[in-house]
Amino acid sequence: MKKSLLLLTALAVAGMSSTSAQAATHYVSGFGGVSWMQNMDASETYIQDARGEDSSTDLGSGLALTGAIGCDYGSYRFEAEVGYQTNNVKSAIDYINGDAETYPSDAIGTLSASYPMRGDVSALTLMGNGYYDVDLGSKVELYATAGVGVAQVSCHDVNDTGSWTTNGQSGYTLSPNNDPGFNGHETTLAWQVGAGIAAPIADNVKLDLRYRYFATTDFTVADMGSHGNYFGTNSLNTNLSSHSVLLGLRVDF
Numbered sequence: 001m002k003k004s005l006l007l008l009t010a011l012a013v014a015g016m017s018s019t020s021a022q023a024a025t026h027y028v029s030g031f032g033g034v035s036w037m038q039n040m041d042a043s044e045t046y047i048q049d050a051r052g053e054d055s056s057t058d059l060g061s062g063l064a065l066t067g068a069i070g071c072d073y074g075s076y077r078f079e080a081e082v083g084y085q086t087n088n089v090k091s092a093i094d095y096i097n098g099d100a101e102t103y104p105s106d107a108i109g110t111l112s113a114s115y116p117m118r119g120d121v122s123a124l125t126l127m128g129n130g131y132y133d134v135d136l137g138s139k140v141e142l143y144a145t146a147g148v149g150v151a152q153v154s155c156h157d158v159n160d161t162g163s164w165t166t167n168g169q170s171g172y173t174l175s176p177n178n179d180p181g182f183n184g185h186e187t188t189l190a191w192q193v194g195a196g197i198a199a200p201i202a203d204n205v206k207l208d209l210r211y212r213y214f215a216t217t218d219f220t221v222a223d224m225g226s227h228g229n230y231f232g233t234n235s236l237n238t239n240l241s242s243h244s245v246l247l248g249l250r251v252d253f
Contacts (some may be wrong), residue, residue: 023073024072024073025071025252026070026072026252027071027072027251027253028067028068028070028251029068029070029079029249029251030068030248031064031066031067031208031246031247031248032064032248033064033244033245033246033247034061034062035061035063035242035243035244036061036087036242036243036244037059037060037085037240037241038242038243039056039059040059040240041054041055042054042055042221042236042238044235044237045220045236045237053095053096054094054095054098055094055236056093057089057091057092057117058090058092059088059089059090060088060089061087062085062087063084063085063086064083064084064242064244064246065083065085066082066246066248067083068080074133075132075133075134076130077130077143078129078131079129080126080128081125081127081128081129081149082124082125082126082127083123083124083127084122084123084124084125085122085123085214086122086123087121087242088119088120089118089120089121091115091116091117092114092115092117093113093115101113103115115160116160116161116162117159117161118159118160119157119158119159121153121154121155121156121240122154122156123151123152123154123240123242124151124152124154125152126149126151127147127148127149127190128147129145129146129147130146130147132144138200139206140197140199141198141199142195142196142197143195143196143197144193144195145193145194145212146191146192146193148189148190148191149190150187150188151189151216151240152186153185153186153187153240154183154185155182155183155185155221157182158181159180161176162176162177163175163177186219186221186222187219188217188239189217190214190215191214191215192214192215193213194210195210195211196208196209196211197210204251204252204253205249205250206250206251208248208249208250209245210246210248211243211244211245211246212243212245212246213243213244214241214242214244215240215241216240218239219237219238220237221236221237221238222235
């Protein structure tokens with residue numbers, strides 16, 4: 001499976017050789033910025049005990065980094081890109097047969113559908129990107145981009161921040177959860193689209209500002225055991241998507 005995904009990425013960047021290398025300007029680029037991952041909605045791969053347990057996990061903002069090497073043919077560019085983004089896990093909601101499941105949230109038994117989480121989710125990506133550049137004059141470029149590739153999505157120490165116990169009088173007591181949580185990773189196909197603008201700031205150097213939407217195809221999170229109520233004890237199908245704003249430099253050579 002992984003070999004097939006890597007082959008697809010190689011085919012996506014094969015456009016670099018479709019035009020004579022002598023006609024191309026080569027470049028390297030590096031970007032950093034902010035990533036906003038969308039909620040990870042997950043559903044069970046099978047129903048256990050007639051209870052359809054799904055979840056929605058809220059992920060916060062985080063860091064996004066990319067680096068690429070490419071060929072510029074004037075109006076078109078092709079590149080191979082390595083990227084990384086990581087976001088904190090903020091909270092989650094469980095759904096039992098389509099209804100949000102409530103949990104005691106404090107010592108007096110107040111019920112809440114959303115409960116706090118900790119840990120983070122990251123994606124390491126290998127992408128083949130294509131660009132269409134529009135010359136606005138004075139070497140300023142407006143461009144659109146699209147790419148395909150593979151992503152390794154990883155969970156790091158994902159778990160509830162606390163656990164609830166019945167105290168017999170006032171309802172429930174919330175205690176810190178010292179379980180280290182779930183750690184694991186899955187590899188899946190990924191794609192991205194975006195747009196940006198680039199302007200020269202020195203000879204052969206351009207300042208580049210871009211927006212990017214990134215998404216994976218569905219993948220299966222393996223059995224998480226007792227780590228995290230929101231995943232329960234069953235394998236889940238889910239996906240990952242994000243919006244990013246990135247600023248970086250593109251250097252021709």
